[in-house]
Amino acid sequence: MPNYRLIVMTNPVEGREQEFNDWYSKQHLSDICKLDHFISAQRFKVAFPEGGPHKYCAIYNVEAPSAEAAMGSLMAGIPNMFISDAFDMASQSSVMVEELGPVVSG
16 A cells, blocks of 8 residues: 655644644644544654744655545545644645655665
8 A cells, every 4th residue: 555644834823832732732643643544643843944934844644545545534534623723724735745665764
């Protein structure tokens, strides 16, 4: 089965960063990982470039027969989840990528 990564770039609503981080880390990641095909997730704070368009990133590991199947599971599950209004939905950006080969290390 193909492996994918869903990369989601996010921002909090101004003045609500702690609320956003608490919700995202303590609830949202695990809510997403309960969906079919979503295996694990991890959050990151953007380190470079500082002052860029996004402050945070989440990367979800996905195993699905297709990217469309994974996104279908996500779209079906989102309406049933609590989404904090501290999440600036208008500024979020996401992309799903498919693994092309193994991890390489030196």
